[in-house]
Amino acid sequence: MLTCKTYLNSRPFCFAGGIPISEDLRKLRQLHAFVLKTRALPLFLPTHQLVSSSHNLGYLCFVLNHLENQDLCLHLCNAIVRSLSSNSFNDNGTPLRAVVLFREMLRNGFCPDNYTVPYVLKACAQSQALREGVQVQAYAVKTGLVYSNVYVKNTLMRLYAVCGSVSSARNVFDESSQRDLVSWTTLIQCYVKMGFPREAVLTFFAMCDAKLKADEMTAVIVLSACSKLGDLKLGRKIHDYIFDNGVTFDVFVGNALVDMYLKCGDDDSARKIFDEMPVRNVVSWNSLISGLAHQGEFKDALDMFRKMQSVSVEPDDFTLVGVLNSCANLGLLELGKWVHAYIDRNRVEADGFIGNALVDMYAKCGSIDQAFSVFQSMKRRDVYSYTAIIVGFAMHGEAKRALDIFAEMPQMGIKPDEVTFIGVLTACSHAGLVVEGKKYFEDISYVYNLRPQTEHYGCMVDLLGRAGQIEEAQELIGNMPMEPDAYVWGALLGACRIHGHVELGEDVMKKLLKVEPERDGAYVLMSNIYSSANKWRDAVKLRKEMKEKNMKKTPGCSLIELDGIVYEFRKGGKSHPRSNEIYKLLEQITSHIKNCQNFAH
């Protein structure tokens, strides 16, 4: 005789996957027998136990259908659907089992209700199962749930949001006037995720017009839209809104504010918020570190990383990517290696973001072989991995290796993006591969269906210009579908310098000054052209003009790390204690190089 004791004695927390099917089935049979006999469930049967039987959802449904109390039946199914869709229980395709149960419910004559549907939809959203979700939607439309229950509506919007369909989410939103804060927030979120921050902010304002007040979640999402727009004025406005409307300043809001201020270029406000946060978590530190790195303030980013360690906050992937990025841009190979060792100690393999950041770091720090070995050891490589190593080889003058790696991409099923082609074209440019470069440039549009950007034209002008094909470079500029920018003109002016075209140079300088009047690059290049043509008077005149205009100097700057100390050298700077000796040596090297050049000619 089966008693409830039998059930209570079995392990209460055996989840599916942990137990063999046979035992699962045996338990269901026991349950089946019990239900058939009593038309009731054993007392105190925990839901977990039912969930653990979820390998046989059809059978489970069938069993439950024999219960006398049909309300209880539905209630149990809902509990199971709910736990199948919950976060704590969603490895290896568990969420989709919620859909299976939903189907079994219909097959067994249950009527899924306003508790079932949102959770099934949530499960679909988790697995990005749009096809299944749409079928559930059909049910929700047929039963009218979509119109009568705002939870159903919101989870449906959420499904479309994660599947990337703004218009469908918007349709659901528009369909009935029953909307709450979550509906608005989900729509705003959808816009941000799909790369329409402007629409997100407009929707937020529409929400305000509809007399709804944002909560912390809405605030966080709208702030992230401001970050993406880099619109400081707007960001401040949202900050004021948060303050005026009593939105709780929790750690999420704080983090979002730090992120927003940094992405909008207001470091001081970001630091102020950070300092005043009553509670901080690793994300707070990450926002600060990656935000500073994003602004190009790599040294500050690393200072914050040290501070973070001094208060014993464990770095996560996001932190390490920010740190590696800073190392890459400062050339800090030693710290980069330390991070690499840290990763090896704390995880199995360096893939994804971390692996890509490592490849980039080693490449930028001059260890191209290390970069390549990390690249090769990665189990999964994406377009970022490939681009990082291609750009790395290109920077190191190894055009052939760069192009060989590029040729591998199609076989691996990875489509190059715009940045990849920057790497490919610079590789060609440095190696003087004009014919190949032209071919790759054509391929951008005709093979890969991408649109060449101003940057790609810049590379091509550089490539043609260096090779002395100035007319062709000019022709290319003439055919550009967009306005040439400073890089394009700069590349052409650089070519004029290399090949000594004074008159054309003067022309190009004017064009360059038009698009970039505030920088000194055009003057510097042009005065070099004059000097090499022995037109000293023109050169001096230009230098004088430059001084009068008081323009922004592009600081020539390099960093070198020695025994863990970073030395920063600026053009003309004398900050180093032994700068006299350094300049003397530099002069010797320069004259040595000049001698070699003369010898070569």
Add this chain to the structure above:
DNA sequence: CCCAAACCGA
């Protein structure tokens, strides 16, 4: 039912 942050560039 809705919460933030990261990797490739001339």
